[in-house]
Amino acid sequence: MPFDQSLSPALLNWWQAHGRHDIPWKLSSQGVLPESGEELNPYSIWVAEVMLQQTQLQVVLPYWQRWMERFPMLQSLAAADEQEVLLVWQGLGYYSRARRLHQGAQQLVERDDSFWPRDLESWLALPGIGPSTAGSILSSAFDLPFPILDGNVKRVLSRLIASPQPPARITKALWQLSSELLDSEQPRSFNQALMDLGATVCTPKSPSCPQCPWSDQCAAYASGDPVAYPVKEAPRELPFQVIGVGVVLNDAGEVLIDQRLNEGLLGGLWEFPGGKQEPGEAIEVTICRELQEELAIEVQVGEELISLDHAYSHKRLRFVVHLCQWRTGEPQPLASQQVRWVKPQQLSDFPFPAANARIIAALLARLHPEEGTDAA
Template sequence: MLDPGPLEPLRDSLLDWWETHGRHAIPWKLRPDGSRPGPGESLDPFGVWVAEVMLQQTQLAVVLPYWQRWMAAFPDLRTLAAASEHDVLMVWQGLGYYARARRLHGGAQRLIAAGGDPWPRTLEGWLALPGIGRSTAASILSSAFDLAHPILDGNVQRVLARLVAHPVPPKRQLADFWRLSATVLDPKRPRAFNQALMDLGAGVCTPRQPTCGACPWRELCAAYAAGDPGRFPVKDTPAPIPFQVIGVGVVQDGEGRVLIDQRLQEGLLGGLWEFPGGKQEPGEAIEATIERELREELAIEVAVGEELISLEHAYSHKRLRFVVHLCRWLAGEPQPLASQQVRWVAPQELSDYPFPAANARIIAALQARIAAG
């Protein structure tokens, strides 16, 4: 492990900076009356757990209103465990990566079923819950109970890589970065220190153009001393992100109802509802894609009409373009051959179903089209 330098000035300068410049209004890091907790004091682990899972793939500013909405709907573990999956997905709707919501739900049921004090105080205890990795577990333990566990999210990896001018991409030497995070952590104020480290990464030591002039670690930072902080963390050449075109049919019957299906339970968007469709084959016209997919997945024949909307959506591992056409149902009783169930619904009832983010724009386009006559 590369030497981070003298620890006391490192810890003290960061915590001094944090007192003035830290993000102190994060609701799950405060007591119920809005004041800051003292050293060693515990906070409600439920709110911390929910927030940490939301933060796994989403930034703090986006998470805040979703967290408030979630806590209003499910204020404690027991309420969440007793909720239906439909209600859980409805409240999560818009935040993406829905498997996180299902894991929170399943985790709550498991913690309640175990009886007694439901809240683990060890890394192993949290790691046993679905979807909880080491950094999330450590962050929950330090935030909720002020226990001395190092964290290593993307922000922390970047700050530490720069602090020691690490010559290897963090993903290839994670063990070394974990040791570094454990070494710099202040054992007397772990909650404050970990939060300060994250705040430094989010506000000062940012991915592009870090504001080193405002950084409490300027005098101690090897990347700054080398004159090129932006070179760290060192990166591997990224693999190209795959791109796919998806043909989607908004199928209407003679009464104006539209056909939706519920995805199978597994996968990124498992359990959500969507308009049917699938991947365009090479050389295939998009109308032919939609006809073929609806035949294969629902056993129906449709007449593909005009385009309703075309939109792009980027996931972390792929980019999709959805080309959506209005379709008229011709024949065949819809069968859920590649989904859990299919349903005809009136357009105004679509808001009763949880959809992935890309489908929300399709619904808006459909309702605008209906309103325009």
């Protein structure tokens, strides 16, 4: 390793003065930073680490608090209904994380509820836990010397060595570097300091290099253009797809929703039925076809309710949503877990993907619930 031994003490000294010392799951039951070797609650750290996998700390904080109030212990999460788990998670996105957390809690309780794993393999065997999350839990909860490599750490280390390759192509080397730099005497503090450095100093667009404890050994800073690192992959055009969606109402003023299968990004959530527009197809035809194929119903497609764009990391979608009047056919869950007719006011009782919140708001604004009529 081309670095001298001063990196760890420099980072830890910086952290003592400038680190984030108010993260609730990193504090002892007395509300202070734990002593070296003192154990923290692994359950609350696990929940936080899974929430943080795709989401920033400031966004996670209120969700974590709400979650811990509703499911304060491993056993309460394991015993919860999955729909309730998804409702408490609602708004954080990437719902598969909530389902896996729930499944992991059930696995741990089935195994032995007094047992918390202290080895990497046992944590990796739980659903939704990768090496960085496992390392972070083990070092945070038990002060054990396991390295981490989350997005912030990848950026800091890639800059430290001014890697000419994007992080995804040098993952092994970055893991090795994270492991070699780790202070085995104070792994919890070191890993937290590394994460804090990435979050507050070595930020993506404007790193504060003069304030950085590693500036004298950082190759990216020495290059004069630290923002050029990490080197990025060549951008690729995201695929674009139009989705025709039917908000189907029956004569009783109820609206039809279906629950997605459990696979994929939005698995288990509820939605308004619809599907992809075929090339050259009118959107009204798409909606009729999809509702026939997926629910075995005939509808009359009415006016457009709303159109909205939503970008995922791997694709861009445009939802074109029309009000529809149900005509014939008992709805069947041919491509979903179940279908239901519900009163529009009951929609908030079901977990929906974030993009659907605007559809629901548009529907409620359009309808006149007190009269039980619709605008189709």
